[in-house]
Amino acid sequence: MRIAIDLGEYFTPAWKISAGALEYETLSRVTAGHEDVNILLPHSSFIAAEDKDPSSWDGVILREPRPELNIPQVLISSGYGKEHVSVTTNNHEIGRLAGAQFVSMGLRSLAFFGWDYRPPSVARWRGFSQYLESREIEPVFIHLGKYKKPWEVLPKIPKPCGILAFNDNKALWLLSLCKELGLEVPRDVHIISVDNSPACMESTPTLSSIAIPFALIGYRAAQLCEKMVNGEAVESIQIPPSGLIIRDSVMVEKGDMRSAASVAHYLRTNLSYPIQMEDIARRSSISRRRLERMFRSAYGASPIAYLRELRLEQAKVMLRSSDAPLKTIVEKCGFSNTIHLCHIFKRTIGLTPMDYRKAHSNNP
CATH class of the missing domain: 3.40.50.2300 (Response regulator)
Structure with missing residues (x-):
């Protein structure tokens, strides 16, 4: 199955979307045995000439509809009507x-x-x-x-x-x-x-x-396109933004920024400990409500959601770069137990930790 990503040469997020689609290609082969899924990048200088020919494609990911292709299409832009399948940000x-x-x-x-x-x-x-x-x-x-x-x-x-x-x-x-x-x-x-x-x-x-989670958009677009090529019914998806990254063009209260940075540092350096919101508020000497509002303003997420993301990312790093057993990863990253770790992985990326490690065994 040949799925092309034809977003144009000068569309800035194209490389992130393509990276997400290529990750789907890798993981689908490892976990689901979809050996025939091939993601094509027609605008790449390294692609074979025959792969640039739309007649050789089974499906395509596009910015806008191209009905003349007469193949399953997934759009990464909105506004073209419900008859077109799309994966977009909210x-x-x-x-x-x-x-x-x-x-x-x-x-x-x-x-x-x-x-x-x-x-x-x-x-x-x-x-x-x-x-x-x-x-x-x-x-x-x-x-x-x-x-x-x-x-x-x-x-x-x-x-x-x-x-x-x-x-x-x-x-x-x-x-x-x-x-x-x-x-x-x-x-x-x-x-x-x-x-x-x-x-x-x-x-x-x-x-x-x-x-905007462009890589995830690419991943889900490739997933839907494969299903469409296989004749499965699919629906459009809206993916929420990843969060607001505060920089100098927005002036927030300086004391709050220092507190947010201090809390973020504390969370990053204490992943292995069981941390509750009450512990963070007590350490910051400010109310829980004000702490959550201040931290969300600076990092686009609550302290607990930020901590969960840190733990997940650290677990991914350990799975990709080491042979550490799951028990060790659980302890180092602060998960309750291996069941908790497996649940988080399945819920967030659709894989077990061991499937994730296997998929990235040659790609640390």
Whole structure:
């Protein structure tokens, strides 16, 4: 079975999506015996010429429909109707997450910077605006390419303000506009973007951004495409964003940031111990409710959810890079017992720990 990933040469997240699909190819062979699943990358310079020919494909993962191919297709973009199977991020939740962050900072002058006709942008705006309206805040829509120009609208928005940009590229443009207008980020304008691309760390100031699990999107898209090629009925999937990564474009309370960093360090260095939320709050000398709100603001997750993710990632590292028995991994990573470890692996990645180790035995 030959499944192609045809997302174009210049689509930035394509390599992450492709990596997720290739991981599905590897794991499906090891765990389910799907020896005939082959993921093709038509835009790769290393692929054989015949593999670039759509007539040789059994299924394809695309950004937009191509009915002329007449093969099963899975889209990684939304807005093309229910008749098309898609695997996308939950854009409504992206908007809600940004709105919640701004509200937690006490901001009430808020705006969205994007398109009013592209489905992902519209969904992010709706999640953003609906959350804010439920808290009696009326956000502004700064349109891209229509109506009033951004440089005419931005100076009129009361400061300090918070702006959710559609993606990192638009946020970088917004940073430049703020500089031209004499507005300081984050003193006058707080900016949150989407995609968490490497450019976020290269800008000045660095960009706070909502991460999208592109690799998981690729993994699930390959999984659905295989089922479609086999004639199975499938439904579209929406995957929630990974979380908000706080950087310098958003100013949060300095004391809270130090507390969040301290808590995160404590969790990273004490994985093997049984840690409860009460223990963390007692160590931080602040209330549990304020601690959870502060930590979620800084890391996009509660302390306990963050700890679970740390433990899972450490267990993955040990399974890939060592021959340590499960009992040792359980002890080192803080799981209750091997049953708990197996349950977490099956629930999160669909494999037992030993299946995961076998799949990565040649790929540490």
